[in-house]
Amino acid sequence: MGQSFVQKVFAKYAGKERVEVGEIVTVEPDFILSHDNSSAISKTFKKMGAEKVKYPDRLVIVLDHCTPPADSKYATNHKEVREFVVEQGISNFYDINKGICHQVFIEEGFAAPGRLILGSDSHTTSYGALGCFSAGIGRTEAASIWATGQLWLMVPKTLRIKLEGKLPENVFAKDVILFLLGKMGADGALYKSVEFCGKVVDEMDIEDRIVLCNMAAEAGAKNGYCLPDEKTFDYLKGRVKETFEAVYPDNDDGAEEISFDLSSLKPQIACPHSVDNVKEVSEVKGTKINQVVIGTCTNGRLKDLKIVAKVLEGKKVSKNVRFLVFPASMDVYKKALKGGIIDIIVEAGGIIMNPNCGPCLGAHEGALAPGEVCLSTSNRNFKGRMGSNESFIYLSSPYVAAISGIKGEIDYEI
Amino acid sequence: MKFKGNVFKYGDNVNTDVIFPGKYTYTITDRKEMAKHSMEDLDPDFVKKVKVGDIIVAGKNFGCGSSREQAVICLKESGISVIIAKSFARIYFRNCINEGLPALICSEIYDNVESGDEIEVDLKEGKIITQKNTFSFPPFPKKVQEILSAGGLVPYVQYKIKK
Numbered sequence: 001m002g003q004s005f006v007q008k009v010f011a012k013y014a015g016k017e018r019v020e021v022g023e024i025v026t027v028e029p030d031f032i033l034s035h036d037n038s039s040a041i042s043k044t045f046k047k048m049g050a051e052k053v054k055y056p057d058r059l060v061i062v063l064d065h066c067t068p069p070a071d072s073k074y075a076t077n078h079k080e081v082r083e084f085v086v087e088q089g090i091s092n093f094y095d096i097n098k099g100i101c102h103q104v105f106i107e108e109g110f111a112a113p114g115r116l117i118l119g120s121d122s123h124t125t126s127y128g129a130l131g132c133f134s135a136g137i138g139r140t141e142a143a144s145i146w147a148t149g150q151l152w153l154m155v156p157k158t159l160r161i162k163l164e165g166k167l168p169e170n171v172f173a174k175d176v177i178l179f180l181l182g183k184m185g186a187d188g189a190l191y192k193s194v195e196f197c198g199k200v201v202d203e204m205d206i207e208d209r210i211v212l213c214n215m216a217a218e219a220g221a222k223n224g225y226c227l228p229d230e231k232t233f234d235y236l237k238g239r240v241k242e243t244f245e246a247v248y249p250d251n252d253d254g255a256e257e258i259s260f261d262l263s264s265l266k267p268q269i270a271c272p273h274s275v276d277n278v279k280e281v282s283e284v285k286g287t288k289i290n291q292v293v294i295g296t297c298t299n300g301r302l303k304d305l306k307i308v309a310k311v312l313e314g315k316k317v318s319k320n321v322r323f324l325v326f327p328a329s330m331d332v333y334k335k336a337l338k339g340g341i342i343d344i345i346v347e348a349g350g351i352i353m354n355p356n357c358g359p360c361l362g363a364h365e366g367a368l369a370p371g372e373v374c375l376s377t378s379n380r381n382f383k384g385r386m387g388s389n390e391s392f393i394y395l396s397s398p399y400v401a402a403i404s405g406i407k408g409e410i411d412y413e414i
Numbered sequence: 415m416k417f418k419g420n421v422f423k424y425g426d427n428v429n430t431d432v433i434f435p436g437k438y439t440y441t442i443t444d445r446k447e448m449a450k451h452s453m454e455d456l457d458p459d460f461v462k463k464v465k466v467g468d469i470i471v472a473g474k475n476f477g478c479g480s481s482r483e484q485a486v487i488c489l490k491e492s493g494i495s496v497i498i499a500k501s502f503a504r505i506y507f508r509n510c511i512n513e514g515l516p517a518l519i520c521s522e523i524y525d526n527v528e529s530g531d532e533i534e535v536d537l538k539e540g541k542i543i544t545q546k547n548t549f550s551f552p553p554f555p556k557k558v559q560e561i562l563s564a565g566g567l568v569p570y571v572q573y574k575i576k577k
Binding site (some may be wrong): 024026037040044047048049050065066071073074077114120121122136137139140141143144147148152154186187190191220222274276342361362363380383384385386389399 | 426427429432435436437439440441443455474475478479480481482483486501502504505508509512513516541555556557558566567568570571572575576
């Protein structure tokens with residue numbers, strides 16, 4: 001039998017001819033990402049008896065979760081990270097003026113086809129959009145990689161999702177992944193390597209593919225993967241650090257396959273309190289909202305802000321809605337400024353925040369009060385995630401979020 | 415290794431936000447303090463009732479969501495000795511092993527126990543003994559056994575570094 005993408009990558013990194021599904025292998029990742037949690041990781045690292053990071057150039061640290069710090073505890077956390085970075089001579093460090101770790105990681109050229117990347121954040125799956133293997137791990141595991149350069153991984157099964165047809169107008173990658181989550185459930189891809197392919201994926205640009213791979217994590221996937229093509233190689237030109245070699249699966253890799261024709265897909269929305277509680281937006285049309293969040297590692301890229309600006313141009317956000325916009329990175333912010341996008345959003349009554357994770361994890365900048373409803377372009381709507389555990393979070397595309405922000409209630413038609 | 419304790423039973427898709435709220439992830443660093451917020455948004459009585467050795471029995475996809483290890487640490491520090499679920503979210507499963515908290519996959523037990531029942535888990539024999547039945551679970555792969563026997567990834571790496 002042939003080999004899957006993940007079998008080939010794991011075999012290469014484990015120094016073996018071939019590895020089988022279910023086998024445990026020890027690998028040395030190309031890069032290990034961490035963020036504000038780097039302070040906690042550094043403490044575990046020291047507790048392990050380690051003194052020097054084994055491969056300092058493989059660490060990528062981006063401060064993004066609560067930036068600028070909301071209080072002195074967060075400030076102390078950031079300070080400890082900066083001290084560790086200096087002490088260990090870590091060159092790939094990005095302070096609070098750079099953006100969300102996953103966006104920065106991709107922009108800075110660390111993600112590339114065929115690479116093996118691990119990160120102490122569940123949305124590390126995002127980089128599969130560029131054809132690498134990337135998966136989230138825990139803090140203790142990150143510390144052990146810092147100390148030894150290695151980690152154990154189990155070779156996962158592969159689930160190939162074929163997305164055929166052509167997406168209707170105003171239906172986006174976010175609608176596709178929400179639709180899939182609704183169909184598959186929050187454990188629909190548990191432990192699996194998910195490969196997105198088919199005509200819809202071929203048509204998508206890299207920004208869209210990132211949305212699919214980012215939220216593959218919400219179906220329990222170990223990683224997401226899109227086959228590298230000309231768009232991938234174009235995106236990497238002048239950006240990628242060092243060389244890379246694309247890896248593709250064999251035709252007879254024995255992967256489980258499912259396929260969907262998306263030609264008549266309608267705008268989708270995840271309702272409280274789980275990502276797989278997905279409906280067509282029309283079913284919850286008219287639900288009053290108090291806040292809109294545009295941003296996060298899922299939907300804070302330039303393409304998303306452009307869609308939002310197009311909807312908002314010449315209109316005003318509802319007086320009952322706090323319309324918060326978080327560009328995913330400073331690079332996105334600058335491009336949006338130059339393109340006049342920021343102007344339009346501010347004129348419409350939106351609030352531009354600094355690039356960071358914002359209220360997605362409930363730490364600061366836009367927490368919800370009891371009874372309040374938020375429509376967000378982020379990736380999780382668990383109870384209490386954005387503040388009060390008596391608040392409600394819906395998840396949608398930036399397009400639906402922008403229209404709803406104008407109307408003060410959930411809607412998908414201008 | 416054998417464990418005996420009372421069952422706390424929960425459903426499917428228990429996520430890390432209800433096990434340990436995200437708002438505390440950077441403000442609480444003390445392990446004992448983490449335990450005080452265990453299951454805060456799911457079962458406020460958990461922290462009042464839990465005793466050392468108690469066992470969680472859950473449905474599918476336990477620990478889905480964020481990669482935060484506090485969602486494992488808080489349960490371990492609360493006294494939980496084993497978690498048995500129909501399935502685990504992948505990072506949560508890894509975090510359990512790396513914290514030295516056995517995470518067992520067994521579907522059959524779910525409909526055969528209730529919260530408050532006393533059950534026994536024999537890791538070496540791969541058996542779960544309830545008042546009426548005995549259930550078995552697949553043994554851990556060798557690498558996982560090594561980490562669990564060392565007491566988690568920290569002592570495991572400590573040993574390797576010293577060696």
